Amino acid sequence: MRRARFEENRQFYAVVGRLIARARVGRLTQEALARKANLTRTAILNIEKGRQQILLHTLVDISRALDVPVTDLLPKADSLEIALRDKTQKGLEWIKSSTSALKSKEHDDGSP
The missing domain is CATH 1.10.260.40 (lambda repressor-like DNA-binding domains)
Incomplete structure (x- = not known):
């Protein structure tokens, strides 16, 4: 336990x-x-x-x-994983997939 x-x-x-x-x-x-x-x-x-x-x-x-x-x-203090350590697994997965999608979109658009 x-x-x-x-x-x-x-x-x-x-x-x-x-x-x-x-x-x-x-x-x-x-x-x-x-x-x-x-x-x-x-x-x-x-x-x-x-x-x-x-x-x-x-x-x-x-x-x-x-x-x-x-x-x-x-x-690092601003680490996403540390900032979200008290969130549910489902919530973490949603946030990570959302931020990954945003990063991918920025990369495709040529944004920084």
């Missing part, structure tokens, strides 16, 4: 995990990152998938292991 507070923040952890994975790919394997950050490969996998909450000191350890600033592993 998942904790209620984690459910509210699951999208945040998913974004953090994707940022970690993006920074890792091409540099280190999950196993190598786990060794450098004193974690298990399973922990890295779960963090990258957003299934595991990450403590601040662990995030710092991961950023050091990847040799990237810790801020590169945090979502």
